Amino acid sequence: MEKELIRVLDFAEYPGVRYIEQGDDTGEEFYNKKIKPLFEKCVAENKKLVVDLDGTAGYASSFLDECFGNLVYDFEYKDIIERLEIISLEESDWKDIIFNETLPEWLKKKNDGQPRKQTS
Amino acid sequence: MFIFGMTVGVLTLFLLVIHFKEPSDIINIIAIIVNIGLAISITYYLPRKITSNRYVTEYFISQLETTRNEYDLFLKDIKKGNLQTQDINKEFKYFSMKLQDLDFFLAGNIKLKNVDLQAKNRSIHRLVTGCSDYNNTVAGRNVILKTLTTVRLMNLHMEINHYITEIVISINQK
Numbered sequence: 001m002e003k004e005l006i007r008v009l010d011f012a013e014y015p016g017v018r019y020i021e022q023g024d025d026t027g028e029e030f031y032n033k034k035i036k037p038l039f040e041k042c043v044a045e046n047k048k049l050v051v052d053l054d055g056t057a058g059y060a061s062s063f064l065d066e067c068f069g070n071l072v073y074d075f076e077y078k079d080i081i082e083r084l085e086i087i088s089l090e091e092s093d094w095k096d097i098i099f100n101e102t103l104p105e106w107l108k109k110k111n112d113g114q115p116r117k118q119t120s
Numbered sequence: 121m122f123i124f125g126m127t128v129g130v131l132t133l134f135l136l137v138i139h140f141k142e143p144s145d146i147i148n149i150i151a152i153i154v155n156i157g158l159a160i161s162i163t164y165y166l167p168r169k170i171t172s173n174r175y176v177t178e179y180f181i182s183q184l185e186t187t188r189n190e191y192d193l194f195l196k197d198i199k200k201g202n203l204q205t206q207d208i209n210k211e212f213k214y215f216s217m218k219l220q221d222l223d224f225f226l227a228g229n230i231k232l233k234n235v236d237l238q239a240k241n242r243s244i245h246r247l248v249t250g251c252s253d254y255n256n257t258v259a260g261r262n263v264i265l266k267t268l269t270t271v272r273l274m275n276l277h278m279e280i281n282h283y284i285t286e287i288v289i290s291i292n293q294k
Contacts, residue, residue: 023258058211058212060205065250090216
């Protein structure tokens with residue numbers, strides 16, 4: 001399967017927090033501007049989306065939660081599992097956390113009928 | 121002492137081989153060869169191995185102590201509200217990389233089973249950078265955690281320190 005690559009570093013050297021209204025270069029913004037359109041393209045063209053997390057000055061867990069979790073509300077879960085690939089050599093546990101915790105938690109949230117965006 | 125013992129051993133072996141008369145001499149020859157081998161290993165090989173192991177364990181214990189001290193200071197700064205969001209992310213990344221590396225070597229070189237310092241660090245990271253206090257901090261301002269988050273942070277801090285102490289004890293028991 002062919003691949004499309006996104007580097008978070010090309011979006012921000014210092015990725016921000018969760019929601020757009022909370023600051024700059026947030027997880028929500030990264031999802032809306034980069035991940036969602038490219039994942040749509042990957043589904044349409046039968047490709048994989050590779051997201052490279054390395055090279056930034058570190059993440060807030062909320063940034064990663066927001067930019068990957070949102071996929072669950074917009075795409076089929078099986079498509080996400082099949083087509084999403086994450087590169088994280090510097091902090092290798094992010095990959096497991098996103099696939100084994102973030103995505104299942106967001107799926108549960110969606111199945112429980114909760115809104116994707118929670119007011120804090 | 122070693123040289124004297126070796127000389128006597130080699131001389132006896134030499135005499136036994138020259139004056140070999142009956143089958144029981146074979147047992148004596150084998151016994152002397154085994155003794156010589158033991159003497160060499162006790163004198164040279166074992167102390168070197170013990171010294172080398174001691175250096176390795178001391179190195180890892182010192183690494184753990186240094187990391188714990190650095191981590192204590194970092195968490196103290198978070199609790200005091202001395203850091204901005206970007207400083208916190210950067211430091212967590214530094215500790216993630218450092219602890220992943222320590223986990224790798226503690227499992228590989230010290231043969232500690234199921235050691236996972238990074239998981240403890242990540243729980244703390246996710247508590248701090250996942251909470252609303254952190255996410256609602258205005259850019260350029262320091263992150264001030266609410267009491268509830270601070271108490272949870274203190275508990276996780278205690279947990280990782282407890283875990284490091286357990287690892288140091290396990291290393292010393294190796």
